[in-house]
Amino acid sequence: MNIQTLSILAASLGFLVSGNIAQAQEPIQPISTVKEINLAEVELGKKLYFDPRLSKSGFISCNSCHNLSMGGTDNLKTSIGHNWQQGPINSPTVLNSSLNIAQFWDGRAKDLKAQASGPIANPGEMASTHTLAIDVLESIPAYVNEFKEVFGKDKIDIDQVTQAIAEFEKTLVTPNSxxxxxxxxxxxxxxxxxxxxxxxxxxxxxxxxxxxxxxxxxxxxxxxxxxxxxxxxxxxxxxxxxxxxxxxxxxxxxxxxxxxxxxxxxxxxxxxxxxxxxxxxxxxxxxxxxxxxxxxxxxxxxxTLTGDQPTFQLPILPPSTETTPKPQPFD
Amino acid sequence: MNIQTLSILAASLGFLVSGNIAQAQEPIQPISTVKEINLAEVELGKKLYFDPRLSKSGFISCNSCHNLSMGGTDNLKTSIGHNWQQGPINSPTVLNSSLNIAQFWDGRAKDLKAQASGPIANPGEMASTHTLAIDVLESIPAYVNEFKEVFGKDKIDIDQVTQAIAEFEKTLVTPNSxxxxxxxxxxxxxxxxxxxxxxxxxxxxxxxxxxxxxxxxxxxxxxxxxxxxxxxxxxxxxxxxxxxxxxxxxxxxxxxxxxxxxxxxxxxxxxxxxxxxxxxxxxxxxxxxxxxxxxxxxxxxxxTLTGDQPTFQLPILPPSTETTPKPQPFD
Known part of the structure; x- marks a missing residue:
């Protein structure tokens, strides 16, 4: 290590120390990037997050109301649900939602995993049922294989679905504002x-x-x-x-x-x-x-609180098969 | 160039020649990748393609019915439009649509640019108007700047909007099946x-x-x-x-x-x-x-006709401002 390297190192350490002091003195802390994450669950969860087949209509996905092109929201006063029903509440952003004390405005879900199961089966939102959503996924070989690789079980269940979605959502932090x-x-x-x-x-x-x-x-x-x-x-x-x-x-x-x-x-x-x-x-x-x-x-x-938005490739979803339950948008 | 390189080259040439012969004999030709494209228009068009603010509700984008996660379609019998109206026809895929003789099932648009202006102002689809769509875009400084950079004009018009969307759509080819x-x-x-x-x-x-x-x-x-x-x-x-x-x-x-x-x-x-x-x-x-x-x-x-699906990062849309016309999902 030469003297130049040493002085750069010293300057960096000084920067870090002063940075840490600044943090310690302020009531707001910088967003840390995600430290522990199951990447296989994230990739699966990303597909599920964008898959409208989790809704009865085949038209509404998690991303419809928590749109990752638009700050993780729909930018509407209250959301549009199945059959254009007007939702009762504003869709909160999914960005940095892993940092929330609880999920939903009223905190009725303790974490992201518990939250994710709600809208799928809510008649005013995606209007499906957990059984139907699992039937859809079980009918698609690429999903069956991916769930098995990720979770090591023979059957897909709603617990795996919400676990994967939640793991993807944990990656949706916005550091570097x-x-x-x-x-x-x-x-x-x-x-x-x-x-x-x-x-x-x-x-x-x-x-x-x-x-x-x-x-x-x-x-x-x-x-x-x-x-x-x-x-x-x-x-x-x-x-x-x-x-x-x-x-x-x-x-x-x-x-x-x-x-x-x-x-x-x-x-x-x-x-x-x-x-x-x-x-x-x-x-x-x-x-x-x-x-x-x-x-x-x-x-x-x-x-100044706008951070780096999550960037990732739009996922490509595996096609349905002849046995996949049909979407029912107009029933 | 040594002998080994030469023989590899010869083998490659042989491969290409036999490939060309195969093509010439068959009534189906391989998809070629896009040769001439305006990349700045593509990047702008990608944002517009994903922007639901081109619809009256603020909820429906081009990607809603021509979903690039799902083969450029909505996988529904007929599509869902503004206020959950049932569309009269199946949404054709946007993939490889630049190769079509004309656009729409009845060919009423001569090209992608002409097509793109239709759904925005169709009361049964996105239910906006071209004037309203331009007002929305003009109220968002990041769009104003990007349109100016791309088209070099002082005002955004519908011609630029459809040109950019069409240019993005030209990239949506699926080679390598x-x-x-x-x-x-x-x-x-x-x-x-x-x-x-x-x-x-x-x-x-x-x-x-x-x-x-x-x-x-x-x-x-x-x-x-x-x-x-x-x-x-x-x-x-x-x-x-x-x-x-x-x-x-x-x-x-x-x-x-x-x-x-x-x-x-x-x-x-x-x-x-x-x-x-x-x-x-x-x-x-x-x-x-x-x-x-x-x-x-x-x-x-x-x-065997399924090709490489277009891969790109989900675009991040610039936020609306205080002067942006509000979405009207329930009026």
Missing amino acids: RFDQWLLGDKDAITDNELAGYNLFKSSGCIACHNGEAVGGNSFQKMGLVEPYEATSAAEGLAAVTGKDADRFKFKVPTLRNVEMTYPYFHDGEAETMTEAVDIMGRLQLGRKFSDDENAQIVAFLR | RFDQWLLGDKDAITDNELAGYNLFKSSGCIACHNGEAVGGNSFQKMGLVEPYEATSAAEGLAAVTGKDADRFKFKVPTLRNVEMTYPYFHDGEAETMTEAVDIMGRLQLGRKFSDDENAQIVAFLR
Whole structure:
């Protein structure tokens, strides 16, 4: 090792140390890339995520409402389900969802695996049944072989299906946002205005709920804490899970990662823009009316949270066979 | 150049020559890869192809009905349009569609560019208007910049949109099928049974319409030539374009490339399996009832027509802005 190499190493170590200090001091942590993952499950799960044959119609896949071209959402106020049914709630982003304390706005699924089984069999969403979905997969030799290779069992079951989808979803993290670069020590990664927005985000109290690696996703909070929220949606939040009146309108705090891509906002999708969402949150949760300049500064900070979007090849799905149950879009 | 290199070169030349002879003798030609293409238009067109904001609902993209995970089709009898309307006709595959004599089953669009403008503004499909689609794109700075870079004009227009989509679609060819490998001289690329199927396909007359690079797509033919076709669909075919009674039930002969992925079959999607399609075609078009063994042989040949599927990264779409017209899924 020559002197030049040593000094580069020393500089790198210094960078890392200062980066680590920056992290330790901030209530938001950079997104780490996935460390342990079963790649075979991921590849299978990716196919299933894009396969509309898991729906009754043969038209709706996980990607329909959690579109990975669009921040892992459908960018609709509430989603479109089987037979164009209007969903009751805004589709939360699948991006970084592995960091959530629980899944769904009301937290009724404890993890991604439990979540994945819901929409397949929900009559208002994919409108299939677990039995039918398994019958479809069992009729397709390429799936039968891949499931057997991945899970080593003779029969496909819904547990394997949701396990594979969840494993794929764990890869959908978005590291390397400008804000994370800043957290890691690159002080030029964000502008002074964006930094001022972050400081206001902290000093005004947004950070109390939107913190941690996902800038949210790690607690349930009441929507309308200082001022009541005038909901048009019937969603009751955590109360629907716990049965406790005190949990009415408590929703999982959404992640703010990639928030510029995940519009519209709130569980009911009522806030169309970041400006509107910041304004409402300030008033209802913090009792604070942000000035236009303050609002714009916070929005500027929020835009620095867009990370590298997951990149992968569009999967090619194995064709159905003569024994595959037919899709029933119009029955 | 040493002797070993020379002999390898000679062997390669011999291979190419015999390959060319094989091609010249056969009524089906191998798919050539795309030679001239505007890569910047392709990249822009790929985004547009996957962008559901070209539809009124914000939910339906080109890829919804011409799904590149599923042979460039939706694998439904007839498609699902805006507000879950049932389409009047089976979605033909977009794969190798640049080789078609014209677009749509009735040939009403002369090329891919003309085709692409149809579904966007069709009230039963994407249900938008060209004006609205342009307004959406013009409101998104990343699109504005990319269109300007690609086309060098100050304003986006529908002509640029359809040009870019068509250019992307030109890349969607599927070379390197086992049958093409055989055509190019690799005699082990298909089995004896598959070859027997091909010979029967030729000797029984299927080849009269299904020939050329796309194994179809290059002529219009009457559905029900020997025996009348008992149609449940109201589609009239070419007559709807020419107004001539003689053109009733004349449809564009579909490509058989990747046919194992593009079920169900015919303009009305009435044939669910290749077996059924071969049987009906034999009786109605050729006056020939194939035995079960003959049918199976032809189907075995048809499966050799599956080529390399287009592989590319799922595009990431630029987010809407505060001025972007909102999707109207439920109005």
